[in-house]
Amino acid sequence: MAEPIHWVRFTHEGKDGFGVLQGTSIQVYEGDMFEHPHNTGATLPLSAVTLRAPSSPGKIVALWNNFHALAAKLDVSLPEDPLWLLKAGTSVTDPGATVRRPPAYDGRIVYEGELGIVIGKRCLMADEAEAASAIFGYTVVHDVTAGDLLRKDPNFAQWARAKSFDGFCPFGPAIATGVNVSGLSVRLVLDGVERQNYPISDMVFAPVKLVSLLSRDMTLMPGDLICCGTSVGVGSIKGPVSTVDVTIDGIGTLTNLFEL
Numbered sequence: 001m002a003e004p005i006h007w008v009r010f011t012h013e014g015k016d017g018f019g020v021l022q023g024t025s026i027q028v029y030e031g032d033m034f035e036h037p038h039n040t041g042a043t044l045p046l047s048a049v050t051l052r053a054p055s056s057p058g059k060i061v062a063l064w065n066n067f068h069a070l071a072a073k074l075d076v077s078l079p080e081d082p083l084w085l086l087k088a089g090t091s092v093t094d095p096g097a098t099v100r101r102p103p104a105y106d107g108r109i110v111y112e113g114e115l116g117i118v119i120g121k122r123c124l125m126a127d128e129a130e131a132a133s134a135i136f137g138y139t140v141v142h143d144v145t146a147g148d149l150l151r152k153d154p155n156f157a158q159w160a161r162a163k164s165f166d167g168f169c170p171f172g173p174a175i176a177t178g179v180n181v182s183g184l185s186v187r188l189v190l191d192g193v194e195r196q197n198y199p200i201s202d203m204v205f206a207p208v209k210l211v212s213l214l215s216r217d218m219t220l221m222p223g224d225l226i227c228c229g230t231s232v233g234v235g236s237i238k239g240p241v242s243t244v245d246v247t248i249d250g251i252g253t254l255t256n257l258f259e260l
Helices: 068-074 128-134 159-163 207-214
Strands: 005-012 015-022 025-032 035-045 050-052 060-064 083-087 098-100 109-111 113-119 135-142 175-177 185-190 193-199 225-227 241-248 252-259
Touching: 015 035, 083 159, 113 185, 113 207, 113 241, 128 135, 128 207, 135 207, 135 225, 135 241, 135 252, 207 225
Parallel strands: 060 225, 098 252
Antiparallel strands: 005 015, 005 050, 005 175, 015 025, 025 035, 060 083, 113 135, 113 225, 135 175, 185 193, 185 241, 241 252
């Protein structure tokens, strides 16, 4: 199997661009990342750019109860269909960015390290073969949650609100294509202490199946992000300043500072 390709977006001297990460440099491309990108032949040192979230999703689909181990811990039944919500597009922030407490919220900030799927072409009512071809690649996601909002109103679970504050969806630093995620694990480290380390193979709905099923509910478009849900080890970021690293070997490490 060929080595994975790691696509990144960046800003350099006030201009946005994208390319392929190669060690400590970026091979610069132009055009459309998802459809016949053109290699310009130029390179930039990684130290000279600011990395951005590697896609600009039209929508962010986030999963709940998608891991067997967490369902068992919570003593809830496994879902028959994917249980999903939408996060606001304005929740996206960059790898390396500082995430700050929302001014209107003073409760718990919960970390959730996750696998992310990035869609590469329009996908609707897809079978699994079509779904597989619609997946551009995989990324690392930190699906941040305002934990005390979820059930603040006993009549309405506020999942979208709790997950949609500005900065509550860091992802990146790259989208890895050509990677087999079935044998990988998600590892989250908070201030140097490992808090999560769980296998992607424990997913209730594996990536291709998940994309196929979601495409029956909505049209998936290039750049859309699917946050695959988290597993055991979820907890709170204490602050006042904390560093969270989420790593999936073969895809990358997403690092963000939290000022709470």
